[in-house]
Amino acid sequence: MNKFNLGTLKMFLVAGVVMLGAPDAFSEEVVCFESRKGASEVTKKDISEGWPNVKCSPKTGAVLWWGDPFDGTQPMGEMPIEADYLKGEAVVKPRTGKLALYAICGVACHNGTFPVKNDDRNPRTLIMHQDVVPDAMNLQHGRGGIWCLDCHHSDKRNKLVDNFGNEISFDQSQKLCGKCHGPVYRDWRDGIHGKRIGEWASDGKKRWFVCTECHNPHDVQQGERNRGFAQLHPEPAPILPKGIYNKDHEQHHGSGANKEDAVESGDH
Amino acid sequence: MSDTKIPLVDITTRATHENNSVSEWRPADDDVNVDKPSSPSRRKFIKKSAGVTTASLIGTAALVTGSDNVQANTSWAEHFQGNYRLMSDEEKAEAIDRLEKRYSLEYEKEVTVDGTDAQEGVLFGYALNIQKCIGCRRCVKACVEENNQSRGDEQEIEWIRVLKMEKGEFTQEKLNDGYPGDYGIQVGGNAYSAAGVVLEGEHYYEPEAVPEGDSHYMPIACMQCEKPPCVKVCPVRTTYREPDGPVVIDYNWCIGCRMCIGACPYWARRFNWGEPQLPKEEMNPKTHYLGNRPRMKGVVEKCTFCIQRIRHGRYPACVEVCPVGARKFGNLLDPNSEVRRVLDRKRVFRLKAEANTYPKFFYFVD
Numbered sequence: 001m002n003k004f005n006l007g008t009l010k011m012f013l014v015a016g017v018v019m020l021g022a023p024d025a026f027s028e029e030v031v032c033f034e035s036r037k038g039a040s041e042v043t044k045k046d047i048s049e050g051w052p053n054v055k056c057s058p059k060t061g062a063v064l065w066w067g068d069p070f071d072g073t074q075p076m077g078e079m080p081i082e083a084d085y086l087k088g089e090a091v092v093k094p095r096t097g098k099l100a101l102y103a104i105c106g107v108a109c110h111n112g113t114f115p116v117k118n119d120d121r122n123p124r125t126l127i128m129h130q131d132v133v134p135d136a137m138n139l140q141h142g143r144g145g146i147w148c149l150d151c152h153h154s155d156k157r158n159k160l161v162d163n164f165g166n167e168i169s170f171d172q173s174q175k176l177c178g179k180c181h182g183p184v185y186r187d188w189r190d191g192i193h194g195k196r197i198g199e200w201a202s203d204g205k206k207r208w209f210v211c212t213e214c215h216n217p218h219d220v221q222q223g224e225r226n227r228g229f230a231q232l233h234p235e236p237a238p239i240l241p242k243g244i245y246n247k248d249h250e251q252h253h254g255s256g257a258n259k260e261d262a263v264e265s266g267d268h
Numbered sequence: 269m270s271d272t273k274i275p276l277v278d279i280t281t282r283a284t285h286e287n288n289s290v291s292e293w294r295p296a297d298d299d300v301n302v303d304k305p306s307s308p309s310r311r312k313f314i315k316k317s318a319g320v321t322t323a324s325l326i327g328t329a330a331l332v333t334g335s336d337n338v339q340a341n342t343s344w345a346e347h348f349q350g351n352y353r354l355m356s357d358e359e360k361a362e363a364i365d366r367l368e369k370r371y372s373l374e375y376e377k378e379v380t381v382d383g384t385d386a387q388e389g390v391l392f393g394y395a396l397n398i399q400k401c402i403g404c405r406r407c408v409k410a411c412v413e414e415n416n417q418s419r420g421d422e423q424e425i426e427w428i429r430v431l432k433m434e435k436g437e438f439t440q441e442k443l444n445d446g447y448p449g450d451y452g453i454q455v456g457g458n459a460y461s462a463a464g465v466v467l468e469g470e471h472y473y474e475p476e477a478v479p480e481g482d483s484h485y486m487p488i489a490c491m492q493c494e495k496p497p498c499v500k501v502c503p504v505r506t507t508y509r510e511p512d513g514p515v516v517i518d519y520n521w522c523i524g525c526r527m528c529i530g531a532c533p534y535w536a537r538r539f540n541w542g543e544p545q546l547p548k549e550e551m552n553p554k555t556h557y558l559g560n561r562p563r564m565k566g567v568v569e570k571c572t573f574c575i576q577r578i579r580h581g582r583y584p585a586c587v588e589v590c591p592v593g594a595r596k597f598g599n600l601l602d603p604n605s606e607v608r609r610v611l612d613r614k615r616v617f618r619l620k621a622e623a624n625t626y627p628k629f630f631y632f633v634d
Contacts, residue, residue: 035591050377050553055413062406064589065413069582191606192613195593199581202604214591229592231477235405238471239424247472 032056032063035195036230039213040093042071060233069197073207077172089205091198094171095212096158101132102170106158123147133218140221151176151217177211343370352518352557353508363520364557371562375551382556384579386512392573392628393513393600394584395610396487399633400594403478403485405430407586407595411489414574414585415560416552418544425538427571428586431469431486489586490515490536490571491619491627498528498537507568512579513600513628514572516558524566533623537570573597600628 030044032054047053047067055065073091096102126148130136139147153161153168160168160176168175178185187193191202194214198206211217220228240247349355349363364381371379408428411417417425469486479485496515499507506521507528529537543565555561556576563569574584578597587595598605607630610616614632621627 050549057406057409062591064406064410065585066588069588187613190609192596192609193593195588195590197583197588200578200583200587200598200605201581202598202602202606204581209593214593229402231479232402232404232591234403234473234475234478235409237405237474238408238426238429239421240472247470250470250472 030056032061034063034093035209035214036216036232037061038216040095040098047071057235059236062232062235066197069207070205074171076208089203091205091207092171092210093207093213095173095210096170099158099170102158106156110155110157135218140219140223141217143221171210173210173212173217177217346370346520349520351504351506351521353505360557367557367561371553371555375546375548375553375562377548377551377553379551379553379555381561382554382559382576382579384556386510387579389599389601390512391600392492392578393598393605393607393611393630394492394573394587394628395596395607395614395616395630395632397592397594397596397614397634398484398486398631400592401430401485401487402592403430403432403473403480403483404591406589406591407487410585410589411571413550414552414577415571416546416555416562417538417569418540418542418546418563419550420545422545423540423542425540425544425569427536427538427569428487428489429471429535431471431488432473432480432483433469433486435482435484488534488536488619489629490532491534491625491629492571492573494626494628495624497531497533497623497625501527501531503527510558510575514558514575514578515570516572516575517568517570518558519561519563519567519569522567524568526568528568533620533625534627537568539568540565 031041032044034040034042042054042063044056045053051067053067053071054063055067056062057064070091073093076090076092123144123146125137127137136148142150149161151160153159156167158170160170160173162168162175163179174185174188184193188211191206194211195209196206197209198204215228216230219230222228222230225231237247345366346363350359352360352363355363360383364383367381368379371381408426408430411427412419412425415427417427419425473480473483492509492513492515494509496507496509499509499515502508503525504521504523506519506523507515507517509515524539526539529539540563544563546562551562552560554576556572556579559572559575574582574586577584583597584595587597596606596610598607600607602608610632611630614634616630616632618627618630
């Protein structure tokens, strides 16, 4: 009860400060996304004086710089195929804690007996879970060849599933994606696909970014774009050199779009 | 203080190398920030060089008599320090200590200046997946966060440039166009209608979202050449290649002649035309003498692969921030490193390989 009261009090205080129009109060609660929006996030704080855990872009809200690359990570655990990393030196940022319904969905709704297990494994349209996955009706993955239960466990909904019906944690999506994307998985395992932060030495401690931290598994085709990676907002362009007031000068380069104009106007 | 032991003759010759040594002199008890003078032009300085001897003598006198003003003292000693590469270990330690004191005062936090040397058996290499780059410029901004470049409207310095380029047109008609005809190297296209891609692009693209349909993106920074043209032309030998690969600059010994900028085929070097604008709260306090320590007006700077990070095992800032994982970094002498795996498995090229600079920065495609 005490806690609740304190919480409410804090909320009132924050609300009060906001109403007074002091944006500084918010700067302490800056939440930035690490690779793509909708995946891992981090709250800005100071590790030591003058040394923040992250620095974020004022324009896009993306993390630009990590003061501590291993903040909030845990060991990656076993990999199904041997790779030359040192166990414990490979860490990931767990995702399960961020999933709002994770704690209850495997117990409250999908407890193993309910809903009744259906053995029909043919892909078909299911009108469900648009609350959790807004784009559930428009799966952009596998070009119609796959559906929910190819990745999600049929009984245990807080788990993913491999080809043999074994559970895979939501923290280890690479084990799932590697089922189909073998060459990419191999490159990822060897560090030449995807992203790692931490130490550069081949036996150093690294935080590995897992598949879903960069790719949205429900939207990898991106509709007409047909790309694996979603578009994102760029950081601001450099400031123009002094004495130059627009960027027209670089529109006439090489095989650029305006080359006909360039020829006509006598520009090179 | 070891500087007092330097023979006077030596001081005068050094002073001619120094950038603003005469104009920056202030009486030792002056409270004016000596690092932000209104410095006269080079020409004016050369005219004044007749007065160097006298000024140096006065300066030395100030050093000998000593002063409580830390900033004044450190700056004086800084001006008369030698080329970093030729300093003894003690001199290096002193130089670093001076800088730490000065920066800590100036930026009002504890600033460390690192002097860690290259590690045995390490040669740094970099690989960039040109096919993956989406032109989001996060690397550019991460670099600025890490490396204490000047920022803001007055003077903005970024070490990485990202060019937006059109996708090449290797159409049949164009391939038969133009110079040099039936024999020799078929370049395709001509000056007004090029086939393929020429190394020109847009710096200032600003769409709502990247990547844009028919564009690809080319990030360029220092290539850390094995045979760096910039090092060849430096008249005071303040820029040189470290044993583990990065080409570095001793900012204190730089005279600001900008020969290296002209020599670099990769447009990788930047010049501080004005006083660098670095807000105290944004300053990164973990610095390296040859890397991201705050620079002064009139010196050249460039990418060092984040020498302050890589000498302690950490990835460069741009590698960590890349949202598509296009940037790979590691030890070229370690067959298990990420960069070696890229060289083994992928198709690799080096920018302007014909310049015989032997870059340690590789572009690759899947």
